Amino acid sequence: MEGVARKWFAERLGTGALLERLRARQVPSFSVPQYTGGVVIFLFLLQVATGILLMLPYRVDPASANASIEAIVGQVPFGSLMRGIHAWASHLFVAAMMLHLASVLLLRRYRAPNELVWLLGLLLLLVGVGLAFTGTILPWNENGYLQARVSSEMLGQGPVFGGFVKRLLRGGDEVTPWTLNHAYGFHTGVLPAAATLLVLLHTVQVHRRAPLADPGAVPTIPVYPDFAVRMAAACVGVMALVVSLATFVPVPIGEAVDLRASVLNAQPPWYLLFAHELVGSAPPMILGLPSAQFVLGALSLVGLFAVGLPFIDRRGSRITLYVGLVLIAVWGLLTAHAVL
């Protein structure tokens, strides 16, 4: 009976042919980008699922946003768990993206024919950080509000599109109730849609292009069942980690924004600490530019370098590898300095 049903569905869905193709497809038996990429997608899906649930009780209104989060944690069944998973998964999501990027960079997987995969990945990093960041604004607590102000002001110093990005984030020239609306719209609509599209393109590209630079040089396994089972085990582990964090380390809700209160210390999320640290410790003027403009300009140059990387990297040259290592070290040092 069960066999009949399976056969009925397999014939109609074409799963048999798909599985055959996956059985035939070989991937390295162990590859960091593969697993970190898989974990990123898993965490993304986890956040889409919990995020959709959180959209139901959340209120997009400066007067009641914070109270609605208190209600989610205090009254909604499993609300505390959902919010905990969503918040912790966002941190792990950014961390997994960074690990993925670092591993691709160090293993030099961005090279031809993977240029498009690399470029889509860079876009995904931007979208992913944007997702995590806009999420910190939604509780409309003091830190989120200050973040919306400080970080958008900083982005406004960026070259060419700075002013546009700032207005887009703020929903006007100043931080107003519309800023919360924009953050919500980006967080739940624009960015998830963009991320979904980019993830699909990115994954299809990975799948289409052979990621193996030199087939036969490393031991390989078929995508199905070997890699699928291992990936499933990794996802179960990540899920257990997220749920443990969500259960035992409560994410603070923060005090509701009180515009009469004196300006407090803004604590940016850890993945943006480096930029704040750079701007904060720089002299006020560098080469005739305000330090924020200079730092944003320099970061844009790093971005341009990353975009051009697959095209300027020559086989045999190790310079790009060293540049990548230096960038990772600088990022780590700045973050560590800001934390300590």
Added chain:
Amino acid sequence: MPSSERLLRVSLVVACVASVIVRAQPAAPVAADPVPGKVTAPPAKAAPATTPQEAAARLDDAKDLAADQQGRKKRPERDTNTCLTCHLTLSDTKLRVVAEQYAQSAHKDERIGCAACHKGNPLDPTVQSHDKSTGFVVRPGHQQMAGLCGGCHEDPTFVRRFSARLPVDQKRLYELSRHGKIANAGDTHSPTCSDCHGVHDIQHVSSPSAPANRRHAAELCSRCHADRDAMRPYGIAATQPDKWRQSVHGKAFAQGNEQAPTCTGCHSPHAGTLPGTASVSALCDRCHQDERELFLKSPHARAFRRLGLPDCVPCHGDHDVTRSSWVAGLAPDSACSKCHSKDERPREVAQQVARMLSDVEADEHGVQVALDDARRDGLYMPAAEFARDRMHTARIRLIATVHTLDVPRLQDDVTQAKGIAAEAQGLVEKARRERALERRGYFVAVGLASLLFVLLVLKAAQVARRRSPSGP
């Protein structure tokens, strides 16, 4: 129409150009500024024999107000207060400080110069201005003070130029007060305006630095009223400020409760005792209205009238108002024991009331502790917090009901308060049970996840083994 419009435009342009030209002209010196510190002879025609007050009175009131409203600072054509020119630069500290204090005070205004109080001729920048013939007084006397201040502060026309909210009845109220009466009778120890408000450094009473600000009222009054020797001739005990500091009012005030009454909360700052207030009891209902209304329905109200006692003071005291829960009960120093040392039934009621009050207070405290603990554990319970607030309201209502001495009615209030407390505790317990369930669920879920993980690892090993004999 177009022609008239053109005319309007042309005239506007002409007006603009004209105003620019006029502004570009260097301002013609009206009168040579006297060099500070250097005493020069007065310009011959620069000394009309008018005081600034008269000059101010001559100013067109409406024009003046309009200028103030538009935020334009009225600049007199000539320095009407040359006193400062010299006094601010004098080496004699005593003579300089008064000018410095005035320059920082609320009176610093062209329309209220030094001469407003000291007379003399402020338009004369020489020592001649101090001539006795100009009416100059160094130090206005104690008995003149109220009249001096009242000269302006009783005049609505003058006062309303500066503030629409300044009262003009202070002097007349002061004369009705005991302070004013003994001052008029020649007692120089009695406080007059400057003793509370300051002399040259007068600030508006709303300024936190003003000695007469309500925040400093207790300190200000204590300067005399806590001094036993100073108060002895008047038969005043001088213990009131200390009693007030020990009272619920004083403690609440010290904790930063701006609503808590300080001296001026019951004693009118200028009039002292208000009409019809033989006892302070007549003032309590300005804040404690419910308590008074309920008290008037109680058996106490009739008995107190019969015995000639005031309403509130016999139980609560006046300056030393204590916490309400300490008033009731059978302790030797309790309010009830004062009259009912042997009466059977009243003592029974007193004991019941005291038990109810302490019961409900303990309940409220218990709810607060439970909520604090829960919040520390990351449990947010808006419903329980709302119940805590209602619990507080219920206790306040119970305290008000005590004034009726109506035991069944009190029982109702207690039942209601206890119901709310039970509701709050129930909500906290429910949240804790849910948290415990969540934790159990977590361990079950993680257990299942570990099992799944192990199974997947075994499966991975199995497929790898199955492939390896035939694989590459």
